[in-house]
Amino acid sequence: MGKALLLTVSLVFLHHIAFENIDPCLCTHLVYSHVNTTDDISKWKDEPNYKRFNGLKLSNKNLKTLIGFGGWKFGTSRFTSIAATKKSRSKFIEAVIIFLRKQGFDGLDLDWKYPAARGSPRKDKKHFTLLVKELFEAFTAEAQTSGKDRLLLTAPVASNINVIKKGYEIAMVSKYLDFISVITYHFYGNWNKFTGHNSPLFRSSVHNDHQSNLNVQSALKFWADKGAPAEKLLVAFPTFGNSYTLKSLETGLRAPVSGAGAPGPYTGKSGLLAYSEICPFLKGATRKLINEQKVPYAFKGDQWVGYDDPQSFETKAQWLKKNKFAGAMVWALNLDDYSGTQCNQGAYPLVKTLKSVLDIKSPEAPKDKGRGEIQPLPTVHKDKNGDDHWAAEDKFPMTRLIQSTLQYLPNSITTTVISGTMVAKSPDSKENSLLCVFVKEYVESDGADPQQTKDSNCLTEDGLRTIDKEENRDKVTFLNSPDYTL
Structure with a gap:
């Protein structure tokens, strides 16, 4: 169990x-x-x-x-x-x-x-x-x-x-x-x-x-x-681990210290290192297991964790x-x-x-109205400008685009779905912007008329787009590129 x-x-x-x-x-x-x-x-x-x-x-x-x-x-x-x-x-x-x-x-x-x-x-x-x-x-x-x-x-x-x-x-x-x-x-x-x-x-x-x-x-x-x-x-x-600056050449348990260890690049806090900071520290460090206590420690120079x-x-x-x-x-x-x-x-x-x-079981993936399993959201990466991108290797069916986007968008966006089109208004950082989602496969499989959805003036048959800021809307393109940009 x-x-x-x-x-x-x-x-x-x-x-x-x-x-x-x-x-x-x-x-x-x-x-x-x-x-x-x-x-x-x-x-x-x-x-x-x-x-x-x-x-x-x-x-x-x-x-x-x-x-x-x-x-x-x-x-x-x-x-x-x-x-x-x-x-x-x-x-x-x-x-x-x-x-x-x-x-x-x-x-x-x-x-x-x-x-x-x-x-x-x-x-x-x-x-x-x-x-x-x-x-x-x-x-x-x-x-x-x-x-x-x-x-x-x-x-x-x-x-x-x-x-x-x-x-x-x-x-x-x-x-x-x-x-x-x-x-x-x-x-x-x-x-x-x-x-x-x-x-x-x-x-x-x-x-x-x-x-x-x-x-x-x-x-x-x-x-x-x-x-x-x-x-x-x-x-x-x-x-995480707690770290020290050693005071002498002693390196075991109860070795004298002068204070906290140096801060890590991620946490920036003296005396504490995240596991993601400890792994790089271990390169070139001496690692030992405390057999009585069943836990490890490592030291390098005057640093001990x-x-x-x-x-x-x-x-x-x-x-x-x-x-x-x-x-x-x-x-x-x-x-x-x-x-x-x-x-x-x-x-x-x-x-x-x-x-x-601990035998934590992953639940069965939910079903998308009979269209098959819904996969987890794609991985989001930052580009050199700090913008989020869904990674190219995380391809997923277009029938999931509406649901995935709903999960991804900030909470301050209000959403309405009409004939397979999601209209999402007012993201946190952009007042009065408008985002429209159109997934042709999704709309057609629901029996909606794609021609009617195009009348919203923010859709394309190939995917998703928003209109220029001159019209008080974001300009973001979700077409058939594997790298969807938010």
Whole structure:
């Protein structure tokens, strides 16, 4: 039986890759994270990306999408205010339900880092329980009233046992959460004065008793022993490593460091390297496996990084299955080698390892009204001018052009389909522009009259085009070239 695989997509992803290039069959759940500009969710105005993100479900009918609320940078004070009273919680919950239904999300990922920690008062331990309980009860009542599936409720939670004890009534909150993502990474980092692995599976004999619980196994065991059902616990898998600058010639675990490692070219953050940055670093580096902890590290010059690779992901996933946990959570999709250009392991090598070991099945492709299987959207590439192109090798039937274009266009475009012609108005960056799609084969197979559709004055029998900007319209051509330009 397959496990759950929850992937997180952050807004950083949008700077490097279009949502449409996310493989919607990689996982069971996708979380759209790091979108917070205010604690009032009713004021979040990112509708174009919400629609594009949730449009991924068109290619995977089993995919569930959630919005992430909170995060490390969000802090704790706003959560303290939200959870403080019955009235404040009810106001938040009502706004959440309206937002999720309006935007097409299937649930909420409540990312409070952490109750009763980082400036959060002790009473927030109880308030977190109340917030989760009341969210679940409201989601249940709304589903009964609307006739829709109940909205999902998940939460990333602490892995540090001291933080867990202070912040969570484990048995209580476990009743109301669909999944509990234990954040089993950042066990060690540049805040330490020595090297340590980001996400070790087991403890190491070189660490002292104080650090004996800083590992995946200890964290999951604590949650389970205190009342969290194994079938709700997700193990967090990082697609990044924590890095250090060495202080001496020592290069093993607990080697002294002077601070964070150098930033990578993609993430630009000291002390952290994405897997897509680690692969180039490994060229010329010394790589070693920490046998006790089942994870690798590498060093080159004065730079040291503890990271995960496909082998350690497989080892952890097999351990997860053996212990009958619910599945995995990945932070984050954009830190894997999503393009497949850096590691020579194909696209998404880490996530695809999890998908394989956890037996995540790809759904059958949907049918296009009896015309055959609908294939995933073509790969989008940037040309030298920064414009998007569908790659020539991604040819697909013209009968799919209307549907594919609908998925690709930004959410702010409103669409109307008449006799096989899609008219899409007002893209984000171009006011009052007009896009028209005409697929001769599609129109004729539906019994429409091609001559009538040509009267719209924005069609050709050979494909798609828009009219010049002098007529207040974009000039883009979709003809019979294999390289369709958007």
